[in-house]
Amino acid sequence: TQLLEQSPQFLSIQEGENLTVYCNSSSVFSSLQWYRQEPGEGPVLLVTVVTGGEVKKLKRLTFQFGDARKDSSLHITAAQPGDTGLYLCAGAWTGANNLFFGTGTRLTVIP
Amino acid sequence: GAGVSQSPSNKVTEKGKDVELRCDPISGHTALYWYRQSLGQGLEFLIYFQGNSAPDKSGLPSDRFSAERTGGSVSTLTIQRTQQEDSAVYLCASSLGQAIPGGQFFGPGTRLTVL
Numbered sequence: 001t002q003l004l005e006q007s008p009q010f011l012s013i014q015e016g017e018n019l020t021v022y023c024n025s026s027s028v029f030s031s032l033q034w035y036r037q038e039p040g041e042g043p044v045l046l047v048t049v050v051t052g053g054e055v056k057k058l059k060r061l062t063f064q065f066g067d068a069r070k071d072s073s074l075h076i077t078a079a080q081p082g083d084t085g086l087y088l089c090a091g092a093w094t095g096a097n098n099l100f101f102g103t104g105t106r107l108t109v110i111p
Numbered sequence: 112g113a114g115v116s117q118s119p120s121n122k123v124t125e126k127g128k129d130v131e132l133r134c135d136p137i138s139g140h141t142a143l144y145w146y147r148q149s150l151g152q153g154l155e156f157l158i159y160f161q162g163n164s165a166p167d168k169s170g171l172p173s174d175r176f177s178a179e180r181t182g183g184s185v186s187t188l189t190i191q192r193t194q195q196e197d198s199a200v201y202l203c204a205s206s207l208g209q210a211i212p213g214g215q216f217f218g219p220g221t222r223l224t225v226l
Contacts, residue, residue, distance in 0.1 A: 004153075031211045042115070042202050042217025043154070050212065088153060092211050098144060098167065099215065101154040 003027055004091055004102035012108040013079055021074045021105045023089035028069050030094040037086040046074075079109045113137065115218035117203050123224045124193055132188045132221045136205030143186050144204045144215060145178055154202065160186065161208075193225045 007022045023032070031050040035043035047056050049065035049072065056063045060083075062075040072089055086106050090099040116135045124130050136143050141162045146154040156170040160180040171177070175193075180186040190197055200222050204215035 006153075033211070033214055035214075041219050042204065043215075044217070045214030048212040048214060090154075098156045098159050098170070100156070101146075103153045 003100045004089055006087075006089060006102040006105045008105060009103065010106050010108075012110065015081060015109055015111050016078050019076050019079060019107070021076075021087055021107070023072045023074075023102050025070050025091060027091070029091035029100075030069070031092050032065055032069075032072050033090045033092070033099065034063055034072070034074055035088045035090060037088060038084075043086075043088055076107075079107075081109045081111050083107060084109050115203055115205055115216055117201075117218040117221050119221060120219065121222045121224075123226065125226050126195060127192055129189065129191045130193055130223065132190075132201050132203075132223070134186045134188070134203030134218060136184065136186070136203070137216055138184075140205035140207055140216070141183070142206045142208060142215075143180055144206075145186070145188050146202045146204065148200045148202055148220070149198075157188070157201075190223075193223075195225050198223055198225045 004023055004025045013019055033048045034046045036046055037043040047063045052067045052069045054065045060077045064073045076083055086104050088104050089102040092099050118133045122130055143160040145157040147157055148154050158178045159167040175191045178188045200220040202217055202220045204217045206215045
């Protein structure tokens with residue numbers, strides 16, 4: 001049983017389209033992170049959200065942490081081929097030693 | 112380089128053999144993590160080291176898996192009597208203290224194939 005479920009699992013879109021990826025849990029997390037992983041490499045941190053309802057923007061990427069701190073979303077505007085990769089959410093509890101990673105969303109942006 | 116490095120990048124072994132995977136964390140990072148990733152899926156936590164504290168081994172799937180960290184720096188993950196289900200990418204990460212908010216810095220991983 002996965003603590004964090006991501007949807008969709010796979011997403012293939014045309015360049016210029018918008019998309020949203022979801023990360024859901026029945027557990028409350030103290031904070032949540034989003035990572036992107038490209039083939040043959042390790043995940044790279046995109047953002048950390050720590051407050052319920054928080055919204056953070058990183059260029060064309062908008063991240064939101066749910067009010068109840070059980071879910072999060074990643075919205076990409078005008079997707080580019082460089083956005084292609086595996087997107088992973090990861091939740092943490094205060095004082096916990098590790099991150100709990102989601103199931104991942106594999107995004108392909110077609111030129 | 113300044114990032115996390117792992118070796119070997121690829122390892123092919125026969126069922127029943129032992130393997131050792133190495134991780135060199137970022138200099139000065141006190142926390143070190145090992146994860147396993149199967150078929151491009153999410154990451155499964157294996158073990159966590161923080162400074163001189165006893166490691167958190169709660170994620171190790173069986174007693175065939177062990178890890179050590181020497182001198183608070185380099186870490187080795189050992190898998191004894193490998194099985195085909197051990198085939199995966201093993202990722203190492205390090206961080207300054209807790210992973211929040213600065214995040215974990217990952218190495219490129221070791222792809223293990225057990226024949």
